[in-house]
């Protein structure tokens with residue numbers, strides 16, 4: 001998707017980062033995207049490494065630009081974060097994910113939903129503001145909190161430990177679980193993580209990519225799994241594309257896998273066969 005994006009929308013490429021005009025144009029079209037309902041969510045399953053049973057669906061944001069087609073999130077989320085537009089966009093993501101989740105629950109498919117949240121969404125206003133907003137939406141869509149999981153990255157933990165701890169504790173007190181995304185790419189150690197209410201660690205795709213060829217990456221994954229287990233956290237490996245990768249992770253005791261081997265992210269109207277496969281009723 002990354003490469004497609006580059007070919008179709010060279011306009012948004014990284015070299016243009018310094019081009020003020022391009023950025024302003026992007027910011028303006030992002031602003032109108034919120035109002036014009038140009039966003040949608042695709043869903044990708046996280047499944048038990050051995051049984052294939054679903055742990056959750058991860059909601060992944062997509063922007064259907066009227067002229068440029070599908071714009072991948074890596075090309076607009078950084079700008080949404082810088083401009084503060086991530087707050088209304090992020091709230092839309094939660095609404096849409098909960099709306100879809102409540103539909104599936106009404107159909108008897110009791111899957112969990114994992115939602116990505118930027119640090120800016122958590123650090124805005126007082127530390128309980130995000131949890132209050134989330135709680136309001138859980139009520140509005142009549143979703144039980146234990147089915148909702150929030151994915152955060154290490155940058156949140158590093159920014160301001162005391163405020164982050166308050167914000168995460170308020171979320172956890174709702175009954176919502178917290179995943180630590182992209183683990184291994186930041187600077188925090190697992191022992192440091194112990195103080196935060198984190199249930200699940202997602203091992204970054206970059207380690208999974210080379211683990212079968214690169215002893216160092218394989219050892220790193222082993223170490224993350226062992227330490228995660230000793231902290232009573234569950235582990236997800238991201239970006240699993242092949243069966244040899246899955247079986248290697250199974251051998252290491254990695255609880256869950258996510259990646260193209262299981263399924264690419266899909267729009268909600270294409271999800272039914274997948275849900276039947278991964279939700280045990």
Ligand code: C2E
Pocket residue numbers: 001044059060061072073074077090093116117118181182238239240241258259260261265
């Ligand atoms: P992420 O949270 O690490 O999401 C995983 C990314 O890896 C997704 O890219 C997914 O499509 C891709 N992926 C999953 N399995 C495989 C695989 O087997 N192979 C390969 N090559 N890729 C795989 P996507 O959807 O383009 O999202 C990119 C990033 O954008 C996400 O990374 C996340 O950081 C951010 N993002 C997406 N949706 C949201 C959102 O609603 N809010 C916020 N704040 N960030 C979001």
Ligand code: CA
Pocket residue numbers: 058116151181
């Ligand atoms: Ca994620």
Ligand code: CA
Pocket residue numbers: 181182202204238
């Ligand atoms: Ca990730």
Ligand code: CA
Pocket residue numbers: 182
């Ligand atoms: Ca990532």
